Amino acid sequence: MGERKYFGTDGIRGKVGESAINPEFVTKLGWAAGKVLAGHGTNKVLIGKDTRISGYMLESALEAGLSAAGINIGLLGPMPTPAIAYLTKTFRSEAGIVISASHNPYYDNGIKFFSADGFKLDDDIEIAIEAMMDEPMTCVASNKLGKATRINDAAGRYIEFCKGTFPSDLSLKGMKIVVDCAHGATYHIAPLVLSELGAEVIEIGTSPNGLNINDRVGATSMRAIVDQVLESGADLGFALDGDGDRIMMVDNLGNVIDGDQILYIIARDALKSGRLNGGVVGTLMSNLGLEVALSKLGVPFVRSKVGDRYVMELLQQKGWSIGGENSGHVLNLSLASTGDGIVAGLQVLTAMLRSNMSLNELAGGFEKFPQTLVNVRFEDTGVDPLESEAVLQAKQEAEKTLGKHGRVLLRKSGTEPLIRVMVESDDELASTTLAEKIADAVRNVAS
Numbered sequence: 001m002g003e004r005k006y007f008g009t010d011g012i013r014g015k016v017g018e019s020a021i022n023p024e025f026v027t028k029l030g031w032a033a034g035k036v037l038a039g040h041g042t043n044k045v046l047i048g049k050d051t052r053i054s055g056y057m058l059e060s061a062l063e064a065g066l067s068a069a070g071i072n073i074g075l076l077g078p079m080p081t082p083a084i085a086y087l088t089k090t091f092r093s094e095a096g097i098v099i100s101a102s103h104n105p106y107y108d109n110g111i112k113f114f115s116a117d118g119f120k121l122d123d124d125i126e127i128a129i130e131a132m133m134d135e136p137m138t139c140v141a142s143n144k145l146g147k148a149t150r151i152n153d154a155a156g157r158y159i160e161f162c163k164g165t166f167p168s169d170l171s172l173k174g175m176k177i178v179v180d181c182a183h184g185a186t187y188h189i190a191p192l193v194l195s196e197l198g199a200e201v202i203e204i205g206t207s208p209n210g211l212n213i214n215d216r217v218g219a220t221s222m223r224a225i226v227d228q229v230l231e232s233g234a235d236l237g238f239a240l241d242g243d244g245d246r247i248m249m250v251d252n253l254g255n256v257i258d259g260d261q262i263l264y265i266i267a268r269d270a271l272k273s274g275r276l277n278g279g280v281v282g283t284l285m286s287n288l289g290l291e292v293a294l295s296k297l298g299v300p301f302v303r304s305k306v307g308d309r310y311v312m313e314l315l316q317q318k319g320w321s322i323g324g325e326n327s328g329h330v331l332n333l334s335l336a337s338t339g340d341g342i343v344a345g346l347q348v349l350t351a352m353l354r355s356n357m358s359l360n361e362l363a364g365g366f367e368k369f370p371q372t373l374v375n376v377r378f379e380d381t382g383v384d385p386l387e388s389e390a391v392l393q394a395k396q397e398a399e400k401t402l403g404k405h406g407r408v409l410l411r412k413s414g415t416e417p418l419i420r421v422m423v424e425s426d427d428e429l430a431s432t433t434l435a436e437k438i439a440d441a442v443r444n445v446a447s
Contacts, residue, residue, distance in 0.1 A: 007126045009307035009414030011112025013101050016054040021109050023061045029111060030065020032132035036125060037094045044072040046088050048079035049099035050185040050243045053210030054109045058099045067146035068139040076154045080185045080244030082340035083158040089118035100243040103220045104416065106211045118337035120309055155188055162193045165335045166346045170353050173198035176234040180225040182218025183208040184242035190342050202232050219248040219328050222256050230254045236359045240341040246328035247341035249348065251360040259328040260290045261363045262348055266332065267299060267322050268365060269351035277334065281314045281323030284409050288424055293366030307414050308339050370428035372435040374421040378446035385419055385445040386410055394441040398423060398434040406431065419446065
């Protein structure tokens with residue numbers, strides 16, 4: 001596989017106007033993608049976006065580039081990432097393009113692609129698009145230009161898809177659920193899905209203004225939904241991120257239920273009902289408690305690199321269906337082709353109803369090992385903190401201290417300029433102390 005110049009683990013992402021996320025680059029990207037994708041069937045590409053103010057500008061830029069390459073465009077408007085994956089497949093499109101920076105602040109944005117079958121683009125196609133970016137931009141003849149149309153029923157189609165993943169013999173009637181949409185792309189989707197399945201829904205984070213996405217709400221900021229669940233006496237809470245591909249949950253006592261716990265609940269329910277296909281894929285960040293709990297159930301567990309594309313790759317290699325990350329990005333390939341926060345949440349609700357247990361009871365199925373995560377911001381100065389002798393020494397000393405009772409992980413974020421330092425052990429104090437020591441070593445190199 002060649003080295004990718006622009007594409008990271010989740011498309012292209014950065015601060016609007018200060019990176020590749022600018023009108024000139026994105027227009028060229030649209031053209032390059034159009035040239036690579038052209039001539040394979042419908043000659044149509046879908047574009048969806050989250051609620052960031054920059055989405056309007058980037059949508060127009062992509063539209064111009066694709067049209068210049070002779071590609072027709074279907075405009076979906078604000079739509080969750082998994083919805084775009086689903087609709088790309090159902091519309092028989094060449095590709096789907098998502099304009100989103102997921103859980104990042106409003107001033108960031110990004111571009112990612114789905115293939116015609118609803119999966120993320122293969123590495124070789126991303127590399128081909130990057131190669132085309134180096135070619136001079138051209139424009140097809142006027143009679144060959146792509147046309148743009150707005151798809152007005154996209155939200156309704158996706159709502160019905162989500163409802164279709166919930167068993168028809170079950171109902172949410174009598175359940176009170178708080179839904180936090182992070183002022184993001186699910187604001188007009190998630191509340192309707194749950195209410196149409198019978199739940200009483202209390203909404204927060206459903207008033208996007210272009211600047212408030214992920215601002216003190218959503219899956220990366222759980223305080224608001226915890227408070228609302230406790231105040232309203234709700235049965236549980238759904239917290240989605242800005243583009244709706246991940247979910248965190250809250251039980252009736254206000255405890256946050258993370259991706260590892262959600263993955264465990266879904267896998268356990270699939271095992272009980274005979275629907276578990278093979279084992280479960282986690283990542284290097286997955287809590288050791290998840291691995292231990294699944295082994296007690298006799299369920300195989302393997303770890304991929306961090307990033308949903310790597311979880312997906314390993315699932316496909318193994319021929320398994322269920323995998324995910326502790327951040328709440330949960331995949332079930334028997335239901336959807338990518339991580340889907342709403343669908344994952346509905347699977348948890350299904351498990352609750354089938355077992356007649358509360359979310360708190362279900363999540364208590366395994367004991368999490370104390371895990372300390374420290375994020376260290378760094379600018380790309382040409383020096384790799386992860387290769388620093390001082391950092392490597394701090395890591396080795398920590399591993400020696402922990403022995404067989406814990407583990408250390410250092411990695412670069414695929415979506416933000418961060419070095420993530422993770423220490424996990426059966427001793428919370430030791431985890432915290434050692435993580436901070438390694439983080440200090442990283443800061444000294446990164447500053």
